[in-house]
Amino acid sequence: MKSWSNHLLAEPLEGLGRITLLARESIASLLTFKVAWRDLLYQIYFVGVKSQSVVLVTGAFTGMVLGAQTYFQFHKVKMDTATLAVVSVSMCSELGPVLTGLMVAGRVGAAIAAELGTMRVTEQIDALRTLATHPVDYLVVPRLMALHITLPLLTAEAIAVGIGAGYLVGVYLLGIDPTYSWYNMLRYTATTDVVVGITKAFIFGGIVALIGCYKGLYCGEGAQGVGRATTEAVVYSSIAILISNFFLTMTLGKLLHTL
Amino acid sequence: MIEVRDLKKSFGSLTILDGISFRIEKGESVVIIGRSGGGKSVLLKHLIGLLKPDSGQVLIEGQDIVPMNERQLLKVRHRFGMLFQSAALFDSMTVAKNVGFAFRRDRSMPETEIAGKVARILEMVDLPGTEMKNPAELSGGMRKRVGLARAIIYQPEIVLYDEPTTGLDPIVSDSIDKLILRVRDRLDVTTVVVTHDMRSARRLGQRILMLHERKIYAAGTPDEIFQSKDPVVRQFIDGVSDPKEYLS
Ligand SMILES: Nc1ncnc2c1ncn2[C@@H]1O[C@H](COP(=O)(O)OP(=O)(O)OP(=O)(O)O)[C@@H](O)[C@H]1O
Numbered sequence: 350m351k352s353w354s355n356h357l358l359a360e361p362l363e364g365l366g367r368i369t370l371l372a373r374e375s376i377a378s379l380l381t382f383k384v385a386w387r388d389l390l391y392q393i394y395f396v397g398v399k400s401q402s403v404v405l406v407t408g409a410f411t412g413m414v415l416g417a418q419t420y421f422q423f424h425k426v427k428m429d430t431a432t433l434a435v436v437s438v439s440m441c442s443e444l445g446p447v448l449t450g451l452m453v454a455g456r457v458g459a460a461i462a463a464e465l466g467t468m469r470v471t472e473q474i475d476a477l478r479t480l481a482t483h484p485v486d487y488l489v490v491p492r493l494m495a496l497h498i499t500l501p502l503l504t505a506e507a508i509a510v511g512i513g514a515g516y517l518v519g520v521y522l523l524g525i526d527p528t529y530s531w532y533n534m535l536r537y538t539a540t541t542d543v544v545v546g547i548t549k550a551f552i553f554g555g556i557v558a559l560i561g562c563y564k565g566l567y568c569g570e571g572a573q574g575v576g577r578a579t580t581e582a583v584v585y586s587s588i589a590i591l592i593s594n595f596f597l598t599m600t601l602g603k604l605l606h607t608l
Numbered sequence: 609m610i611e612v613r614d615l616k617k618s619f620g621s622l623t624i625l626d627g628i629s630f631r632i633e634k635g636e637s638v639v640i641i642g643r644s645g646g647g648k649s650v651l652l653k654h655l656i657g658l659l660k661p662d663s664g665q666v667l668i669e670g671q672d673i674v675p676m677n678e679r680q681l682l683k684v685r686h687r688f689g690m691l692f693q694s695a696a697l698f699d700s701m702t703v704a705k706n707v708g709f710a711f712r713r714d715r716s717m718p719e720t721e722i723a724g725k726v727a728r729i730l731e732m733v734d735l736p737g738t739e740m741k742n743p744a745e746l747s748g749g750m751r752k753r754v755g756l757a758r759a760i761i762y763q764p765e766i767v768l769y770d771e772p773t774t775g776l777d778p779i780v781s782d783s784i785d786k787l788i789l790r791v792r793d794r795l796d797v798t799t800v801v802v803t804h805d806m807r808s809a810r811r812l813g814q815r816i817l818m819l820h821e822r823k824i825y826a827a828g829t830p831d832e833i834f835q836s837k838d839p840v841v842r843q844f845i846d847g848v849s850d851p852k853e854y855l856s
Protein backbone atom coordinates (compact mmCIF):
# COMPACT_ATOMS: atom_id res chain seq x y z
CA MET A 350 0.00 0.00 0.00
CA LYS A 351 2.73 2.37 1.01
CA SER A 352 4.97 1.46 -1.89
CA TRP A 353 2.05 1.79 -4.23
CA SER A 354 1.31 5.36 -3.23
CA ASN A 355 5.02 6.00 -3.07
CA HIS A 356 5.44 4.89 -6.61
CA LEU A 357 2.48 6.79 -7.92
CA LEU A 358 2.81 10.04 -6.01
CA ALA A 359 5.98 10.56 -4.05
CA GLU A 360 8.47 9.67 -6.76
CA PRO A 361 7.07 11.86 -9.54
CA LEU A 362 6.64 14.73 -7.09
CA GLU A 363 10.18 14.36 -5.87
CA GLY A 364 11.39 14.33 -9.46
CA LEU A 365 9.39 17.43 -10.28
CA GLY A 366 10.80 19.20 -7.24
CA ARG A 367 14.36 18.31 -8.12
CA ILE A 368 13.93 19.41 -11.73
CA THR A 369 12.58 22.73 -10.49
CA LEU A 370 15.61 23.14 -8.25
CA LEU A 371 17.86 22.19 -11.14
CA ALA A 372 16.19 24.82 -13.33
CA ARG A 373 16.57 27.44 -10.63
CA GLU A 374 20.20 26.54 -10.08
CA SER A 375 20.82 26.71 -13.83
CA ILE A 376 19.28 30.16 -14.10
CA ALA A 377 21.30 31.38 -11.13
CA SER A 378 24.40 29.91 -12.72
CA LEU A 379 23.61 31.50 -16.08
CA LEU A 380 23.29 34.92 -14.48
CA THR A 381 26.59 34.82 -12.61
CA PHE A 382 28.71 32.37 -14.46
CA LYS A 383 31.00 33.21 -17.29
CA VAL A 384 29.92 30.83 -20.00
CA ALA A 385 32.37 28.14 -21.04
CA TRP A 386 32.17 28.94 -24.73
CA ARG A 387 34.09 25.93 -25.88
CA ASP A 388 31.76 23.53 -24.09
CA LEU A 389 28.73 25.40 -25.33
CA LEU A 390 30.03 25.36 -28.89
CA TYR A 391 30.71 21.65 -28.70
CA GLN A 392 27.22 20.98 -27.36
CA ILE A 393 25.66 23.09 -30.10
CA TYR A 394 27.64 21.08 -32.62
CA PHE A 395 26.56 17.84 -31.00
CA VAL A 396 22.88 18.79 -30.81
CA GLY A 397 22.63 20.75 -34.04
CA VAL A 398 24.96 19.33 -36.62
CA LYS A 399 24.64 15.73 -35.50
CA SER A 400 20.84 15.85 -35.57
CA GLN A 401 20.67 16.97 -39.19
CA SER A 402 19.77 13.66 -40.79
CA VAL A 403 17.12 12.88 -38.20
CA VAL A 404 15.50 16.29 -38.52
CA LEU A 405 15.62 16.34 -42.32
CA VAL A 406 14.01 12.94 -42.65
CA THR A 407 11.37 13.74 -40.04
CA GLY A 408 10.51 17.10 -41.57
CA ALA A 409 10.43 15.90 -45.16
CA PHE A 410 8.33 12.81 -44.65
CA THR A 411 5.91 14.52 -42.29
CA GLY A 412 5.38 17.31 -44.84
CA MET A 413 4.93 14.79 -47.63
CA VAL A 414 2.41 12.59 -45.86
CA LEU A 415 0.56 15.59 -44.53
CA GLY A 416 0.34 17.07 -48.02
CA ALA A 417 -0.89 13.84 -49.53
CA GLN A 418 -3.45 13.12 -46.84
CA THR A 419 -4.81 16.67 -46.80
CA TYR A 420 -5.11 16.59 -50.55
CA PHE A 421 -7.07 13.31 -50.50
CA GLN A 422 -9.59 14.83 -48.10
CA PHE A 423 -9.77 18.30 -49.65
CA HIS A 424 -10.03 16.96 -53.18
CA LYS A 425 -13.46 15.56 -52.29
CA VAL A 426 -14.74 19.08 -51.59
CA LYS A 427 -12.75 20.74 -54.39
CA MET A 428 -10.45 22.66 -52.09
CA ASP A 429 -7.22 21.34 -53.59
CA THR A 430 -5.40 24.64 -53.46
CA ALA A 431 -5.84 24.95 -49.69
CA THR A 432 -3.68 21.85 -49.16
CA LEU A 433 -0.41 23.67 -48.79
CA ALA A 434 -1.93 26.15 -46.36
CA VAL A 435 -2.91 23.28 -44.06
CA VAL A 436 0.54 21.75 -44.35
CA SER A 437 2.16 25.05 -43.55
CA VAL A 438 0.01 25.95 -40.56
CA SER A 439 0.23 22.52 -38.96
CA MET A 440 3.97 22.23 -39.58
CA CYS A 441 4.63 25.67 -38.14
CA SER A 442 2.60 25.54 -34.98
CA GLU A 443 2.33 21.83 -34.10
CA LEU A 444 4.11 19.15 -36.07
CA GLY A 445 7.40 20.97 -36.60
CA PRO A 446 8.18 21.68 -32.95
CA VAL A 447 6.63 18.51 -31.53
CA LEU A 448 8.20 16.02 -33.91
CA THR A 449 11.58 17.73 -33.83
CA GLY A 450 11.34 17.85 -30.05
CA LEU A 451 10.53 14.15 -29.87
CA MET A 452 13.36 13.19 -32.21
CA VAL A 453 15.85 15.32 -30.29
CA ALA A 454 14.55 13.90 -27.00
CA GLY A 455 15.32 10.44 -28.33
CA ARG A 456 18.75 11.32 -29.61
CA VAL A 457 20.11 14.06 -27.41
CA GLY A 458 18.10 13.53 -24.20
CA ALA A 459 19.22 9.91 -24.13
CA ALA A 460 22.83 10.85 -24.79
CA ILE A 461 22.82 13.46 -22.01
CA ALA A 462 21.30 11.06 -19.48
CA ALA A 463 23.73 8.28 -20.42
CA GLU A 464 26.77 10.53 -20.30
CA LEU A 465 25.96 12.21 -17.01
CA GLY A 466 24.72 8.94 -15.53
CA THR A 467 28.00 7.20 -16.37
CA MET A 468 29.90 10.11 -14.89
CA ARG A 469 27.89 9.76 -11.72
CA VAL A 470 28.34 6.03 -11.23
CA THR A 471 32.08 6.26 -11.94
CA GLU A 472 32.45 9.08 -9.37
CA GLN A 473 33.43 11.60 -12.05
CA ILE A 474 30.73 13.98 -10.82
CA ASP A 475 32.18 13.71 -7.32
CA ALA A 476 35.63 14.35 -8.74
CA LEU A 477 34.28 17.45 -10.44
CA ARG A 478 32.91 18.67 -7.15
CA THR A 479 36.21 18.13 -5.34
CA LEU A 480 37.86 20.24 -8.04
CA ALA A 481 35.60 23.10 -6.91
CA THR A 482 33.40 22.88 -9.97
CA HIS A 483 29.62 22.89 -9.70
CA PRO A 484 28.12 20.16 -11.92
CA VAL A 485 25.36 22.58 -12.91
CA ASP A 486 27.88 25.17 -14.14
CA TYR A 487 30.03 22.71 -15.95
CA LEU A 488 27.58 20.10 -17.25
CA VAL A 489 24.01 21.34 -17.11
CA VAL A 490 24.25 24.94 -18.29
CA PRO A 491 26.13 24.31 -21.55
CA ARG A 492 23.66 21.55 -22.46
CA LEU A 493 20.65 23.60 -21.51
CA MET A 494 21.83 26.61 -23.49
CA ALA A 495 22.76 24.49 -26.47
CA LEU A 496 19.28 22.97 -26.59
CA HIS A 497 17.57 26.32 -26.09
CA ILE A 498 19.51 27.72 -29.02
CA THR A 499 19.54 24.71 -31.29
CA LEU A 500 16.07 23.23 -31.03
CA PRO A 501 14.32 26.35 -32.42
CA LEU A 502 16.77 26.35 -35.33
CA LEU A 503 16.23 22.66 -36.00
CA THR A 504 12.49 23.20 -35.79
CA ALA A 505 12.63 26.05 -38.29
CA GLU A 506 14.59 23.77 -40.55
CA ALA A 507 12.08 20.92 -40.17
CA ILE A 508 9.22 23.32 -40.92
CA ALA A 509 10.88 24.64 -44.06
CA VAL A 510 11.79 21.18 -45.29
CA GLY A 511 8.31 19.88 -44.47
CA ILE A 512 6.59 22.65 -46.41
CA GLY A 513 8.99 22.19 -49.32
CA ALA A 514 8.39 18.45 -49.40
CA GLY A 515 4.63 18.97 -49.13
CA TYR A 516 4.82 21.38 -52.03
CA LEU A 517 6.74 18.94 -54.18
CA VAL A 518 4.32 16.10 -53.46
CA GLY A 519 1.27 18.31 -53.98
CA VAL A 520 2.39 20.01 -57.17
CA TYR A 521 4.40 17.34 -58.93
CA LEU A 522 2.76 14.11 -57.80
CA LEU A 523 -0.82 15.17 -57.18
CA GLY A 524 -1.09 17.99 -59.67
CA ILE A 525 -2.30 20.89 -57.51
CA ASP A 526 -2.04 24.32 -59.03
CA PRO A 527 1.25 25.80 -57.73
CA THR A 528 0.40 29.52 -57.89
CA TYR A 529 -2.87 29.33 -55.99
CA SER A 530 -1.38 26.92 -53.49
CA TRP A 531 1.47 29.28 -52.76
CA TYR A 532 -0.84 32.26 -52.53
CA ASN A 533 -3.21 30.48 -50.12
CA MET A 534 -0.36 29.26 -48.00
CA LEU A 535 0.98 32.78 -47.51
CA ARG A 536 -2.50 34.08 -46.87
CA TYR A 537 -3.47 31.57 -44.17
CA THR A 538 -0.14 31.17 -42.41
CA ALA A 539 0.14 33.94 -39.87
CA THR A 540 3.30 35.21 -38.24
CA THR A 541 1.85 34.03 -34.95
CA ASP A 542 1.94 30.42 -36.18
CA VAL A 543 5.66 30.68 -36.70
CA VAL A 544 6.16 32.49 -33.40
CA VAL A 545 4.14 29.83 -31.59
CA GLY A 546 6.19 27.04 -33.17
CA ILE A 547 9.54 28.56 -32.37
CA THR A 548 8.49 29.44 -28.82
CA LYS A 549 7.40 25.86 -28.30
CA ALA A 550 10.72 24.60 -29.62
CA PHE A 551 12.57 26.85 -27.19
CA ILE A 552 10.58 25.41 -24.30
CA PHE A 553 10.91 21.81 -25.51
CA GLY A 554 14.67 22.35 -25.66
CA GLY A 555 14.62 23.21 -21.97
CA ILE A 556 12.49 20.16 -21.21
CA VAL A 557 14.82 17.76 -23.00
CA ALA A 558 17.95 19.25 -21.42
CA LEU A 559 16.60 19.46 -17.87
CA ILE A 560 15.04 16.00 -17.81
CA GLY A 561 18.12 14.45 -19.43
CA CYS A 562 20.46 16.16 -16.95
CA TYR A 563 18.25 15.37 -13.98
CA LYS A 564 18.01 11.68 -14.88
CA GLY A 565 21.76 11.52 -15.39
CA LEU A 566 22.75 13.39 -12.24
CA TYR A 567 20.41 11.35 -10.03
CA CYS A 568 21.04 8.08 -11.80
CA GLY A 569 20.94 4.78 -9.89
CA GLU A 570 23.92 2.54 -9.31
CA GLY A 571 25.72 0.57 -11.97
CA ALA A 572 25.11 -0.16 -15.63
CA GLN A 573 21.48 -0.91 -14.85
CA GLY A 574 21.04 2.52 -13.29
CA VAL A 575 22.46 4.22 -16.36
CA GLY A 576 20.23 2.17 -18.63
CA ARG A 577 17.16 3.06 -16.63
CA ALA A 578 18.10 6.73 -16.50
CA THR A 579 18.49 6.79 -20.28
CA THR A 580 15.14 5.15 -20.95
CA GLU A 581 13.35 7.32 -18.44
CA ALA A 582 14.91 10.48 -19.83
CA VAL A 583 13.50 9.70 -23.27
CA VAL A 584 10.09 8.57 -22.04
CA TYR A 585 9.57 11.42 -19.60
CA SER A 586 10.77 14.16 -21.89
CA SER A 587 8.60 12.82 -24.73
CA ILE A 588 5.56 12.74 -22.48
CA ALA A 589 6.38 16.17 -21.09
CA ILE A 590 6.64 17.54 -24.63
CA LEU A 591 3.30 16.09 -25.66
CA ILE A 592 1.47 17.30 -22.56
CA SER A 593 3.04 20.74 -22.41
CA ASN A 594 2.34 21.14 -26.12
CA PHE A 595 -1.38 21.10 -25.45
CA PHE A 596 -1.13 23.76 -22.78
CA LEU A 597 1.21 25.83 -24.91
CA THR A 598 -1.19 25.70 -27.82
CA MET A 599 -3.98 26.90 -25.59
CA THR A 600 -2.09 29.65 -23.79
CA LEU A 601 0.08 30.87 -26.64
CA GLY A 602 -2.90 30.86 -28.99
CA LYS A 603 -4.96 32.93 -26.58
CA LEU A 604 -2.09 35.20 -25.73
CA LEU A 605 -1.04 35.97 -29.28
CA HIS A 606 -4.53 36.37 -30.65
CA THR A 607 -5.51 38.91 -28.03
CA LEU A 608 -2.45 40.99 -28.87
CA MET B 609 42.24 22.07 10.94
CA ILE B 610 39.82 19.20 10.49
CA GLU B 611 37.54 18.21 13.31
CA VAL B 612 34.82 15.61 13.19
CA ARG B 613 32.27 15.49 15.97
CA ASP B 614 29.95 12.59 16.58
CA LEU B 615 29.44 11.81 12.91
CA LYS B 616 26.67 9.36 12.05
CA LYS B 617 25.78 8.02 8.65
CA SER B 618 23.45 5.29 7.44
CA PHE B 619 22.50 4.15 3.97
CA GLY B 620 18.92 2.96 4.33
CA SER B 621 18.90 0.59 7.29
CA LEU B 622 22.64 -0.01 7.07
CA THR B 623 24.58 2.07 9.58
CA ILE B 624 28.09 2.77 8.32
CA LEU B 625 29.41 5.34 10.78
CA ASP B 626 28.04 5.58 14.29
CA GLY B 627 29.50 8.41 16.32
CA ILE B 628 32.92 9.16 14.87
CA SER B 629 34.97 11.93 16.47
CA PHE B 630 38.57 12.96 15.85
CA ARG B 631 40.75 15.96 15.22
CA ILE B 632 43.51 16.46 12.71
CA GLU B 633 45.93 19.35 13.20
CA LYS B 634 47.31 21.52 10.45
CA GLY B 635 50.25 19.92 8.73
CA GLU B 636 49.62 16.58 10.38
CA SER B 637 49.37 13.36 8.46
CA VAL B 638 46.88 10.79 9.58
CA VAL B 639 46.36 7.29 8.25
CA ILE B 640 42.97 5.62 8.48
CA ILE B 641 42.92 1.84 8.45
CA GLY B 642 40.07 -0.61 8.74
CA ARG B 643 38.35 -3.58 7.21
CA SER B 644 37.20 -3.50 3.64
CA GLY B 645 33.64 -2.18 3.52
CA GLY B 646 34.10 -0.58 6.92
CA GLY B 647 33.27 2.90 5.70
CA LYS B 648 36.68 4.50 5.22
CA SER B 649 35.84 5.92 1.80
CA VAL B 650 32.49 7.12 3.14
CA LEU B 651 34.26 8.88 6.01
CA LEU B 652 36.71 10.54 3.63
CA LYS B 653 33.87 11.83 1.47
CA HIS B 654 32.30 13.44 4.52
CA LEU B 655 35.45 15.43 5.19
CA ILE B 656 35.12 17.23 1.87
CA GLY B 657 31.34 17.52 1.87
CA LEU B 658 30.62 15.02 -0.90
CA LEU B 659 28.30 13.20 1.47
CA LYS B 660 26.11 14.71 4.16
CA PRO B 661 25.99 12.96 7.53
CA ASP B 662 22.74 12.07 9.24
CA SER B 663 24.00 13.93 12.26
CA GLY B 664 27.24 15.35 13.61
CA GLN B 665 29.62 18.06 12.54
CA VAL B 666 32.59 18.37 10.24
CA LEU B 667 34.63 21.46 11.00
CA ILE B 668 37.24 22.78 8.62
CA GLU B 669 39.22 25.46 10.44
CA GLY B 670 36.35 25.87 12.85
CA GLN B 671 33.73 26.21 10.14
CA ASP B 672 31.01 23.58 10.08
CA ILE B 673 30.59 22.41 6.49
CA VAL B 674 27.59 20.16 7.12
CA PRO B 675 24.86 22.81 6.74
CA MET B 676 26.54 24.44 3.73
CA ASN B 677 25.00 24.30 0.30
CA GLU B 678 26.94 23.22 -2.77
CA ARG B 679 28.03 26.75 -3.73
CA GLN B 680 29.41 27.48 -0.29
CA LEU B 681 31.13 24.11 -0.27
CA LEU B 682 32.89 24.90 -3.53
CA LYS B 683 34.78 27.71 -1.79
CA VAL B 684 35.88 25.36 0.98
CA ARG B 685 36.90 22.73 -1.54
CA HIS B 686 39.46 25.04 -3.12
CA ARG B 687 41.65 24.11 -0.19
CA PHE B 688 41.21 20.39 -0.75
CA GLY B 689 42.65 17.85 -3.11
CA MET B 690 41.25 14.36 -3.26
CA LEU B 691 42.42 11.14 -4.82
CA PHE B 692 39.52 8.74 -5.30
CA GLN B 693 39.84 5.03 -4.70
CA SER B 694 38.69 4.50 -8.30
CA ALA B 695 40.83 7.45 -9.53
CA ALA B 696 37.62 8.87 -11.12
CA LEU B 697 39.40 10.37 -14.12
CA PHE B 698 37.27 12.26 -16.61
CA ASP B 699 37.14 9.69 -19.37
CA SER B 700 36.22 12.19 -22.08
CA MET B 701 39.49 14.08 -21.56
CA THR B 702 43.15 13.33 -22.11
CA VAL B 703 45.54 12.90 -19.22
CA ALA B 704 46.78 16.46 -19.66
CA LYS B 705 43.26 17.88 -19.58
CA ASN B 706 42.48 15.84 -16.49
CA VAL B 707 45.55 16.93 -14.59
CA GLY B 708 45.28 20.57 -15.62
CA PHE B 709 41.53 20.73 -15.02
CA ALA B 710 41.61 22.97 -11.96
CA PHE B 711 43.81 25.55 -13.68
CA ARG B 712 41.83 25.56 -16.86
CA ARG B 713 38.61 26.18 -14.95
CA ASP B 714 40.25 29.11 -13.23
CA ARG B 715 41.10 30.70 -16.56
CA SER B 716 43.76 32.90 -15.05
CA MET B 717 46.73 30.89 -16.18
CA PRO B 718 48.08 30.86 -19.75
CA GLU B 719 47.92 27.55 -21.60
CA THR B 720 51.73 27.16 -21.88
CA GLU B 721 52.18 27.56 -18.16
CA ILE B 722 49.53 24.90 -17.49
CA ALA B 723 51.25 22.55 -19.91
CA GLY B 724 54.54 23.10 -18.09
CA LYS B 725 53.03 22.34 -14.71
CA VAL B 726 51.26 19.28 -16.04
CA ALA B 727 54.48 17.92 -17.53
CA ARG B 728 56.33 18.48 -14.27
CA ILE B 729 53.73 16.78 -12.08
CA LEU B 730 53.46 13.82 -14.48
CA GLU B 731 57.21 13.45 -14.15
CA MET B 732 56.79 13.37 -10.39
CA VAL B 733 54.24 10.54 -10.52
CA ASP B 734 56.50 8.64 -12.87
CA LEU B 735 54.35 9.01 -15.98
CA PRO B 736 56.31 11.36 -18.22
CA GLY B 737 55.03 11.86 -21.76
CA THR B 738 51.55 10.46 -21.19
CA GLU B 739 49.83 13.82 -21.70
CA MET B 740 47.94 12.90 -24.85
CA LYS B 741 46.76 9.47 -23.71
CA ASN B 742 43.14 8.81 -22.84
CA PRO B 743 42.31 7.35 -19.43
CA ALA B 744 40.97 4.21 -21.14
CA GLU B 745 44.48 3.51 -22.49
CA LEU B 746 46.03 3.47 -19.01
CA SER B 747 46.45 0.62 -16.56
CA GLY B 748 44.72 0.78 -13.19
CA GLY B 749 47.88 1.84 -11.41
CA MET B 750 48.64 4.49 -14.00
CA ARG B 751 45.14 5.93 -13.63
CA LYS B 752 45.64 6.14 -9.92
CA ARG B 753 48.79 8.13 -10.40
CA VAL B 754 47.09 10.50 -12.83
CA GLY B 755 44.36 10.97 -10.22
CA LEU B 756 47.05 11.72 -7.68
CA ALA B 757 48.65 14.27 -9.99
CA ARG B 758 45.27 15.93 -10.53
CA ALA B 759 44.70 16.16 -6.77
CA ILE B 760 48.02 17.78 -5.84
CA ILE B 761 48.88 19.94 -8.85
CA TYR B 762 47.22 23.06 -7.47
CA GLN B 763 48.94 22.68 -4.12
CA PRO B 764 45.92 22.35 -1.87
CA GLU B 765 46.25 22.75 1.89
CA ILE B 766 44.52 19.47 2.67
CA VAL B 767 44.91 16.32 0.60
CA LEU B 768 42.78 13.22 1.03
CA TYR B 769 44.18 10.04 -0.47
CA ASP B 770 41.90 7.03 -0.78
CA GLU B 771 44.18 4.02 -1.11
CA PRO B 772 46.94 5.72 -3.11
CA THR B 773 49.11 2.63 -3.47
CA THR B 774 46.56 -0.12 -3.90
CA GLY B 775 47.17 -1.90 -7.18
CA LEU B 776 50.65 -0.50 -7.70
CA ASP B 777 53.84 -2.54 -7.83
CA PRO B 778 56.16 -2.26 -4.79
CA ILE B 779 58.61 0.05 -6.49
CA VAL B 780 56.00 2.54 -7.68
CA SER B 781 54.24 2.26 -4.31
CA ASP B 782 57.44 3.30 -2.66
CA SER B 783 57.84 6.30 -4.94
CA ILE B 784 54.21 7.34 -4.35
CA ASP B 785 54.73 7.11 -0.59
CA LYS B 786 57.76 9.31 -0.94
CA LEU B 787 55.84 11.74 -3.10
CA ILE B 788 53.08 12.02 -0.50
CA LEU B 789 55.69 12.72 2.16
CA ARG B 790 57.38 15.28 -0.04
CA VAL B 791 54.08 17.07 -0.70
CA ARG B 792 53.34 17.07 3.00
CA ASP B 793 56.71 18.36 4.14
CA ARG B 794 57.26 20.93 1.47
CA LEU B 795 54.08 22.88 2.00
CA ASP B 796 52.91 21.87 5.40
CA VAL B 797 49.99 20.07 3.87
CA THR B 798 47.45 18.32 6.04
CA THR B 799 47.28 14.74 4.83
CA VAL B 800 44.67 12.04 5.33
CA VAL B 801 45.48 8.66 3.83
CA VAL B 802 43.25 5.61 3.71
CA THR B 803 45.31 2.53 3.13
CA HIS B 804 45.45 -1.22 3.53
CA ASP B 805 49.18 -1.25 3.06
CA MET B 806 50.72 -1.55 6.52
CA ARG B 807 54.14 -0.54 5.32
CA SER B 808 52.84 2.76 3.93
CA ALA B 809 50.68 3.25 7.01
CA ARG B 810 53.76 3.11 9.13
CA ARG B 811 55.70 5.45 6.89
CA LEU B 812 53.02 8.01 6.10
CA GLY B 813 51.19 8.34 9.37
CA GLN B 814 52.15 10.52 12.26
CA ARG B 815 49.01 9.09 13.72
CA ILE B 816 46.88 6.09 12.81
CA LEU B 817 43.14 5.81 13.30
CA MET B 818 41.53 2.43 13.07
CA LEU B 819 37.91 2.26 11.99
CA HIS B 820 36.17 -0.82 13.31
CA GLU B 821 32.52 -1.65 13.78
CA ARG B 822 31.33 1.84 12.81
CA LYS B 823 33.57 3.62 15.34
CA ILE B 824 37.14 4.74 15.80
CA TYR B 825 38.35 1.65 17.56
CA ALA B 826 41.95 2.65 18.13
CA ALA B 827 44.06 5.74 17.65
CA GLY B 828 47.70 6.39 18.26
CA THR B 829 51.14 6.86 16.80
CA PRO B 830 52.31 4.15 14.41
CA ASP B 831 54.52 2.67 17.14
CA GLU B 832 51.63 2.47 19.57
CA ILE B 833 49.38 0.84 17.02
CA PHE B 834 51.96 -1.59 15.74
CA GLN B 835 52.88 -2.68 19.23
CA SER B 836 49.31 -2.84 20.43
CA LYS B 837 48.24 -5.91 22.36
CA ASP B 838 44.57 -5.46 21.51
CA PRO B 839 43.40 -8.60 19.68
CA VAL B 840 41.32 -6.70 17.07
CA VAL B 841 44.19 -4.36 16.22
CA ARG B 842 46.71 -7.19 16.25
CA GLN B 843 44.62 -9.27 13.93
CA PHE B 844 44.39 -6.42 11.46
CA ILE B 845 48.05 -5.46 11.63
CA ASP B 846 49.25 -9.03 11.23
CA GLY B 847 46.69 -9.83 8.57
CA VAL B 848 45.28 -12.95 10.18
CA SER B 849 41.83 -14.06 9.09
CA ASP B 850 41.23 -16.54 11.88
CA PRO B 851 42.01 -15.35 15.43
CA LYS B 852 42.34 -18.97 16.61
CA GLU B 853 45.66 -19.19 14.82
CA TYR B 854 47.09 -17.24 17.71
CA LEU B 855 46.30 -20.08 20.05
CA SER B 856 48.29 -22.71 18.25
N1 LIG C 1 26.33 5.63 -1.99
C1 LIG C 1 26.13 4.53 -1.23
N2 LIG C 1 24.90 4.00 -1.10
C2 LIG C 1 24.69 2.92 -0.33
N3 LIG C 1 25.65 2.29 0.34
C3 LIG C 1 26.90 2.74 0.26
C4 LIG C 1 27.21 3.89 -0.54
N4 LIG C 1 28.54 4.14 -0.44
C5 LIG C 1 29.02 3.17 0.37
N5 LIG C 1 28.06 2.34 0.79
C6 LIG C 1 28.23 1.21 1.72
O1 LIG C 1 29.00 1.65 2.79
C7 LIG C 1 29.88 0.65 3.22
C8 LIG C 1 31.27 1.22 3.36
O2 LIG C 1 31.76 1.53 2.10
P1 LIG C 1 33.20 2.16 1.89
O3 LIG C 1 33.41 2.30 0.44
O4 LIG C 1 33.35 3.37 2.72
O5 LIG C 1 34.16 1.05 2.46
P2 LIG C 1 35.72 1.11 2.59
O6 LIG C 1 36.05 1.06 4.02
O7 LIG C 1 36.26 2.25 1.82
O8 LIG C 1 36.15 -0.26 1.94
P3 LIG C 1 37.39 -0.58 0.97
O9 LIG C 1 38.56 -0.73 1.85
O10 LIG C 1 37.00 -1.86 0.32
O11 LIG C 1 37.49 0.55 0.02
C9 LIG C 1 29.76 -0.49 2.24
O12 LIG C 1 29.01 -1.50 2.85
C10 LIG C 1 29.00 0.09 1.07
O13 LIG C 1 28.14 -0.89 0.57
Ligand SMILES: [Mg+2]
Binds near residue numbers: 648693770
Ligand atom coordinates in the same frame (compact mmCIF):
# COMPACT_ATOMS: atom_id res chain seq x y z
MG1 LIG D 1 37.22 2.52 0.13
